[in-house]
Amino acid sequence: MSDIGTPPYVVNIGPQHPSTHGVFRLKVTLDGERIIDAEMVLGYLHRSMEKLAEERTYTQNIPFTDRMDYLAAMTGNLGYCLSAEKLAGVEVPERASYLRVIFAELQRIASHCMANGTFVNDCGAWQTPLMYMFREREKILDLFEMTCGARLTTNYMRIGGVAFDVPDEWYPSINKLMAEMPDRISEYEEMLHDNEILLARSRDVGVLKPDVAINASVSGPVLRGCGIAWDIRKADPYCVYDRMDFDIPVGHNGDCFDRFLVRLEEMRQSVRIIKQALEQLPGGPVTTPVPLALRPDPGEAYVRIESPKGELGFYLASDGGPAPYRWHVRSPSFINLSVLKELSVGLSIADAIVTLGSLDINVGEIDR
Amino acid sequence: MRAVVAAWYDFDPFHELYEWIGDVTSSEELVYVIIAVVGATGILSFVGLGALANVWLERKIIGRIQVRRGPNRVGPGGLLQPVADAIKLIQKEVLQPRASDGKLYNLPPILVFIPAMLTFAVFAWAPDMVYADLNVGVLYLLALSSVTSLAIFMAGWASNNKYALLGAMRVIAMAVSYEIPMVLALLAPVLFTGTMSIPGIVDFQRTNDIWLAFMLPLPVFIYAISATAELNRTPADIAEAESEIVAGFHTEYSGMKFGLFYAVELINSLAVSGILASLFFGGYSLFGIDEYIPPWIIFIGKIYFFYFGLIWLRGTWPRLRIDQLMAFSWKMLIPLALINIAVVSAEVLIWRLNEFDSWIFWVYALMNIVMMFVLLQFFFTMLTKNYYRLPRRATLIHDVSVPSLPAPTFTQGGNA
Numbered sequence: 170m171s172d173i174g175t176p177p178y179v180v181n182i183g184p185q186h187p188s189t190h191g192v193f194r195l196k197v198t199l200d201g202e203r204i205i206d207a208e209m210v211l212g213y214l215h216r217s218m219e220k221l222a223e224e225r226t227y228t229q230n231i232p233f234t235d236r237m238d239y240l241a242a243m244t245g246n247l248g249y250c251l252s253a254e255k256l257a258g259v260e261v262p263e264r265a266s267y268l269r270v271i272f273a274e275l276q277r278i279a280s281h282c283m284a285n286g287t288f289v290n291d292c293g294a295w296q297t298p299l300m301y302m303f304r305e306r307e308k309i310l311d312l313f314e315m316t317c318g319a320r321l322t323t324n325y326m327r328i329g330g331v332a333f334d335v336p337d338e339w340y341p342s343i344n345k346l347m348a349e350m351p352d353r354i355s356e357y358e359e360m361l362h363d364n365e366i367l368l369a370r371s372r373d374v375g376v377l378k379p380d381v382a383i384n385a386s387v388s389g390p391v392l393r394g395c396g397i398a399w400d401i402r403k404a405d406p407y408c409v410y411d412r413m414d415f416d417i418p419v420g421h422n423g424d425c426f427d428r429f430l431v432r433l434e435e436m437r438q439s440v441r442i443i444k445q446a447l448e449q450l451p452g453g454p455v456t457t458p459v460p461l462a463l464r465p466d467p468g469e470a471y472v473r474i475e476s477p478k479g480e481l482g483f484y485l486a487s488d489g490g491p492a493p494y495r496w497h498v499r500s501p502s503f504i505n506l507s508v509l510k511e512l513s514v515g516l517s518i519a520d521a522i523v524t525l526g527s528l529d530i531n532v533g534e535i536d537r
Numbered sequence: 538m539r540a541v542v543a544a545w546y547d548f549d550p551f552h553e554l555y556e557w558i559g560d561v562t563s564s565e566e567l568v569y570v571i572i573a574v575v576g577a578t579g580i581l582s583f584v585g586l587g588a589l590a591n592v593w594l595e596r597k598i599i600g601r602i603q604v605r606r607g608p609n610r611v612g613p614g615g616l617l618q619p620v621a622d623a624i625k626l627i628q629k630e631v632l633q634p635r636a637s638d639g640k641l642y643n644l645p646p647i648l649v650f651i652p653a654m655l656t657f658a659v660f661a662w663a664p665d666m667v668y669a670d671l672n673v674g675v676l677y678l679l680a681l682s683s684v685t686s687l688a689i690f691m692a693g694w695a696s697n698n699k700y701a702l703l704g705a706m707r708v709i710a711m712a713v714s715y716e717i718p719m720v721l722a723l724l725a726p727v728l729f730t731g732t733m734s735i736p737g738i739v740d741f742q743r744t745n746d747i748w749l750a751f752m753l754p755l756p757v758f759i760y761a762i763s764a765t766a767e768l769n770r771t772p773a774d775i776a777e778a779e780s781e782i783v784a785g786f787h788t789e790y791s792g793m794k795f796g797l798f799y800a801v802e803l804i805n806s807l808a809v810s811g812i813l814a815s816l817f818f819g820g821y822s823l824f825g826i827d828e829y830i831p832p833w834i835i836f837i838g839k840i841y842f843f844y845f846g847l848i849w850l851r852g853t854w855p856r857l858r859i860d861q862l863m864a865f866s867w868k869m870l871i872p873l874a875l876i877n878i879a880v881v882s883a884e885v886l887i888w889r890l891n892e893f894d895s896w897i898f899w900v901y902a903l904m905n906i907v908m909m910f911v912l913l914q915f916f917f918t919m920l921t922k923n924y925y926r927l928p929r930r931a932t933l934i935h936d937v938s939v940p941s942l943p944a945p946t947f948t949q950g951g952n953a
Contacts, residue, residue: 178699180699180700180703186783187779187780187783188779188780188781202703202706202859289855290780291780292780292855292856293771293772293774293778293780293781293854293855293856293857294771294853294854294855294856295599295771295851295852295854296603297599297602297603297852297853300603300604300605301603301604304604362929363929364854364855365917365921365924366772366854366855366856366857367855368921368924368925369857369858369861369921369924370855370856370857370858370861372923372924372927373923379940383939393931397938397939397940398934398936398937398938398939399937399939400937403936403937404937416933416934416935417933417934417935417936417937418931418932418933418934419931419932419933419934420931420932421927421928421932422927427931430929430930430931431931433931434930434931434933517858517859517860518703518781518782519775519778519781519856519858519859520858522780522781526780
C-alpha cells in the first residue's frame with residue numbers, strides 16, 4: 170500500500186468535536202486514515218484561575234477548584250484545602266477527615282463512571298453504557314446535593330474541615346447505595362467484558378509502556394494500567410487513608426482496555442474504602458474555626474492527592490498576606506495528555522479517539 | 538386489465554370503484570393509471586408514516602434499553618415527538634458551505650431518497666397485493682442498495698469537508714466489501730426457489746410450509762450483517778461515526794436536507810427488514826394463520842419484528858474500526874457465503890435430480906443449521922482468539938511497588 174502514496178492532509182479534531190471531552194484540539198496529519206503526525210493545541214478553556222487566585226483570600230479560592238476538574242469537584246476541593254491547611258498549620262477534626270475521605274471516594278466513583286461511560290461512547294456505543302453508569306452517578310450526586318446543596322460544583326470542603334455535617338437522611342441513602350454498588354459494577358462488567366467489539370477496539374490499542382509512562386510523569390489509572398502499582402493514597406497517605414484497607418488495581422498490558430479495567434476495579438476499591446470509613450466514622454465537630462481572612466506565615470506548601478485522574482498537586486506560597494502569593498496546580502489531565510502524541514502516531518483516527526477517551530482528560534483541569 | 542384490477546381487489550370499496558370507472562369511461566388505460574396512483578400512494582404513505590413512527594419507536598426503545606424513559610413530553614407518550622422534530626427540521630435554515638460543489642451538493646438528499654422509496658415497490662404485501670411483480674426482483678433490490686452508496690459518496694465529496702470526505706471514503710470501501718456477501722447471501726434463496734421474483738419466493742415458502750430461514754440460516758445471518766453495514770447503523774456506522782468524524786458524510790447538511798438523510802436511514806431499515814421478512818421468513822404467510830388475519834398485517838408485523846432487532850443492535854453495540862469491518866467481510870462473511878453457496882447448490886441439485894418431496898427441506902434445514910453452528914464457532918474462534926489472551930480483570934496489588942526500569946526509548950519526534 171505504501172508505494173501508492175497518498176498526499177498527507179491535516180484534519181482538526183476539535184476544538185468543536187463530539188469526542189474531545191471539552192474544547193481540546195488535536196491537529197492530526199493523516200495519510201488515508203493513518204495518523205502520521207499529531208499536534209495538541211491547548212488553551213481554549215483557559216480562565217486564568219491561578220492568577221486570579223492571587224487577588225482573593227484563601228477561602229475565596231475554593232470555588233475555583235470546583236471548576237478545574239468539574240467532574241471531580243470534591244477532590245479538587247480536598248487537595249486545595251489540604252495544601253492551605255499545611256501552609257497555615259491548621260488541624261482538622263477527625264470527623265471532617267473521614268467525611269473528606271468518604272466524599273472524595275464517592276467523587277472517584279462518579280468520575281470513573283463518567284470516564285468509562287464516555288470511553289465506551291468513544292468506541293462507538295450509542296450511549297447505552299454511559300446511561301447505565303450515569304444512573305449510579307446520579308445517586309452519588311444526590312448524596313452531594315443532600316449534604317451541600319450542589320451537585321457538580323460542590324464547594325464543600327473548607328480550610329479546617331468541611332462546610333456542613335451530613336444530614337440524618339444521608340446515612341440510609343449512602344448505605345443503600347453502597348450495598349447495591351458492587352452489583353452495579355458487576356453489571357457493567359457483564360455488559361462490557363465479553364463484548365468482542367469493545368475488546369477489538371481497545372485491546373492492544375494505544376499501548377503505553379511503563380518506562381515511557383514513568384518518564385512522562387503519568388499518574389493515576391493511566392499509570393496503573395501499564396502495571397505499576399503506584400497510588401498516592403498508599404505512597405503518601407493523607408486524611409485517614411492510612412487506616413483504610415484497600416488494594417491497587419493494575420493492568421497487564423498498558424492498552425486502552427487495561428485503563429478501562431483499572432477504573433472499573435477502582436470503583437470497587439472505593440466502595441470498600443467508603444464502607445470502612447462509614448464504620449469508623451466518629452462523632453464530633455466537622456470544622457475548626459479558621460479566620461475568614463486567613464494570613465499564613467510566609468512560606469510554601471505542596472500537597473499531592475490521588476484524584477480520579479491521577480496525582481493532583483497544589484503548590485501554595487504565602488507572603489504573609491490574606492491572598493496566596495503564588496498558586497500552582499499540577500493537574501493530572503495535563504500531564505497524562507502529554508503521552509497522547511507518543512500513543513497516537515501510527516494509529517488510525519478511530520483508534521486515536523479511543524486512546525484519547527481512555528486517558529480520561531478534563532479540559533477544565535488542563536487549561537485552568 | 539380486469540385481472541390487474543383484481544390484483545388490487547383486497548379492499549372491496551376500491552374494487553367497486555375500479556369497476557365503476559371501467560364501466561363509465563370504458564378506458565382501460567385510465568383504470569391502469571388510477572390503480573398505479575392509488576397503489577403508489579398507499580405504499581408511499583406507509584413508508585412516510587412508517588418513517589415518522591420509526592423515529593418515535595427508535596427513540597422510545599433505545600430509551601428503554603438505556604434505562605430511561607425516552608420522549609414523553611410532546612403528546613401522549615411522546616407520540617408527537619417525530620412531528621415536532623420534523624417541524625423543527627423544516628423551520629431550520631438550510632446552510633450551504635460556500636466551498637461546496639453547488640448542484641452536486643444538493644442532489645444527494647434527493648438521490649438517496651428515491652431508491653429508498655422504490656425498494657417497497659416489489660414487496661408482496663398479500664397474495665395479490667404486489668405493486669410491481671418484477672421477475673428480477675432480488676436483482677432490483679440489490680441494484681437499489683448500491684445507488685444509496687453512490688449518493689452518500691457524492692454528498693461526502695461535494696461537501697468539501699474533510700470529515701465528510703473521510704466518511705465518503707469509508708462508505709465506498711464498505712460498499713465494495715459488503716455488496717459481495719450480500720449478493721452471495723441473497724443468491725441462496727434464489728437458487729432454492731428458482732425465481733428472482735419476491736412474490737414467487739414468498740409463494741414457494743407458503744406452498745411448502747417452510748421458511749427459507751430454516752433451510753438457509755447462514756444466508757440470513759450474512760445478509761442481516763451486511764445489510765446492517767450497508768445501512769450505516771451500529772456496529773458498522775463508520776460512515777457517520779459520531780465520535781470520530783463528527784457526522785461523516787452529512788456533516789455539512791442542515792435543516793431538511795439532513796432530515797432526508799435521517800429519514801432515508803429509517804426507511805432503509807424498514808426495507809431491509811422487509812427483505813429479510815419476505816425472502817427468508819415467509820413474507821405475508823404465517824403457517825396458516827394468514828387465513829384469519831389480513832396478510833399485509835402479518836407482513837408489517839414481521840417488518841417491525843426485524844426492525845426491533847436493528848434498534849436493539851444499535852442500542853447495545855459499540856462500533857468496529859474500518860479495517861476490522863473490512864476484515865470481517867473478507868475473512869469471515871465472504872468465505873462463509875461461498876461455502877454456503879456450494880452446499881446449497883449441491884442440495885438443490887440433489888433435490889431436483891431425485892424429485893424429492895418437500896420432506897427433504899426439513900433434512901436440509903437440520904443439516905444447514907448444524908453447518909451454521911460449526912462454521913460460525915470456527916470463524917469466531919479464529920477471529921477473536923487474539924483478544925482473549927490476557928485476563929479481563931485488573932490485578933490487585935496491596936502495596937505500592939514501582940519496578941526499576943531501563944531508560945525510556947522514544948519514537949522519533951515524540952514529545953512525551
